[in-house]
Amino acid sequence: MLNRDQKRIFDKIKSHLISQKEREDLLENESSRLLRLDNTKPLRMFISGVGGTGKSFLIEAIKCLVDDIWHPKSGEIMCAIVAPTGIAAFNVGGLTIHRLFQLPIEHEGKTAGYWTLSKEAQKRIKMTLKNLKIIIVDEVSMVSNLNLAYLHMRLEDIFGTDEWFGSKNILFVGDLLQLPPVNGRPVFKKISNKLVKTRLGAANAVNIWKETVEYDELTINERQKGDETFFKMLDSVRHGCLTDETIDTLKSRVFKVSIHEKYKELESEGTNPPICLFSKVDACQKINELMLESLETEKIELACVDVVDESGSTA
Template sequence: CSRGRCSYLQFETEIIISCCDFHTHRRHYACNGSSTDEFCRNLNLNLKSLNETQTAVFYSIHDWCKRKVLNENPQQFFYYVAGTGKSHLIKSVYAEATKILQKLPCVSEEADISKATVLLTAFTGCASHNINGKTLHALLKLPRSLKPPYQGLGNTLDEMRANFSNVQIMIIDEISMVSKPLFAYVNWRLQQIKGNDKPFGTVSIMAVGDFHQLPPLGKAKPLCVYEHHVLDFWRDHFKMITLTDIMRQKDDLAFAELLNRLTVKQKHEPLSDADRTITSRFSDITNIDADDYKKDPRSGHMQKQGAPFKGEKGDLVDTLQVAVGARVMLTRNIDVQDTRNSVPIILFTLRERRKVRKKGTVRRQFTLKLAFACTAHKVQGMTTHCAVASLKKVFEPGMAYVALRRTTSLSGLHVIDYDEKKIFCSDCSCLQTTKLQTFRFSAKSCGTFDFVEHHGLQTSCCVW
């Protein structure tokens, strides 16, 4: 397609990749035709399902990457993408930007092409896993304490510079949970790695999230709240792009509109009659208290067993209750990238040995806990067809909102421990997000897709 942005044509085991303003590149793949067909179909499906605003964001970054490859030195961009349909946009932008930036001279000629050009990251392990990324702390080797002064990389600096040698773009998901001290550390870390004092070390940032959802842990304020005494990278550099088309609940628009109204509901504001449809999803629940018992091998009777040694709060659990087929959660990130069908493969390597005095005690335990239910902080960003949401322990703005919007339809939502006052948003988030500068798309950032069939393989092109 001569006018197309991107087209994929297959001939036996060879793929011809042609991009606008680039010469045709031939790459041979050591894979069968079915794998190639699947790759092309997935790419086409991603592009085909983008709405108008998503398409504009997609091609704005596409054009930036193209100019970067052509050595036009485009200005570093800082986007804040808010609204709905963010995860799908992240995957599409990541795939396209990675493909184009592989043509950079520094990547194709000098550097190791295996090093990433686009990074995917988030604050929590669950959020980063949803986009196949890493947590900010793991990716940038950040310390547990973010208090000043800044702690440099030390002996690992050379290793990090090698790993980040090709990095041009960082995509941060669930930005509402990132605190200002953490965001400042991200800036300083990238400056140190890149050896450049420009914001974020010349790395362009695409921050994605919704400030009506969960704020940072503890007493830290979200990035959108301005504080005079705190270094503010957010308001000084970032421009906002709002995605308005609802994606998760697109097949249940009444439920989607209800959630949008709950987004701005204040703590003491009653629900409207239209919004009270959510009360139809109440469910009864029966709590069963179970004691810990063991079977006496001599009598065959069950006897209650006490814990051999109780630790302090935050230590390993006294008793680990598990069973075959039980759903569990890792409480430490051992290997978050080694997964099988989204189910963690748990690996334990015990190499540490410590000498303990007579008065000391050593406790060993698997870093697991039962997870038939998760906290709102764990499920932010997750999509499911059915969920049971308990509002009993909601204690801060956005928690109920996050729990209620995990499902794709109202019929799949079951609410327990309902309390209308628990559904509220943060006053400051509503006010401050409107003060961020809005990004204006250029006319060439918007196009339409045409999909054609070529030798049984559907291909796509963008018409201007």
């Protein structure tokens, strides 16, 4: 069930999408010139919120809403959920923003310039997204201002319009105080004139975020309910303003024993041990192996096979 904060934003989106569906139905049944000149603006929202405010839950609710309104056929994409990384995309049941929209990818630390798709690739992506109603971009803090521009330009190409983001509804979700883009500047920063010329092939820079996005925020924290001390600690870390009390609390949790000894200690705490954070992969893998070995079940190993997809498919 949505809390009152989530429901407020959900109802706003619901009202817009239902109105859009009603206009589409009228257009299908009438040839009214006034309807065809309808200039209702698409949704362009940034839904902010700290960790635990239910952003992912709201995303799932919006996807279900789109399904309820339009009843997409199997394989039909009407609500495109994307994120800047594979893990982030997996967490919300989506694809990476680069894969779905075929965006330029950075190689060896060098920023790629924008390129238009081949006629064949453009035909495929147009077919894939022909009934798209809304785009949801999760973990927007990791999307650079340049990739935001690339997304806008790609959507222009796909839908044949110079309106922002192909005149599609678009929701950006995340916390801009979380992880920043790798080798890039945040979405809210204006692109430098140099990058505009060398990467976008344009003459003038524009702050897309400032020009287009409406702000809203989730404020009710569901995850840290009943633990005000932990919530305040996380909030101070989020703002980069650690108090002496927070620093002392964090230091008190640092363990100096071996990983094996720490595992034995955690094992004795039963079925709900605390989370352990490690700065090195080897240490993390070691304690995970110890925990897995303690399970009284058959161990099954699944071998991963990487395959290069050269078809250009976005499915």
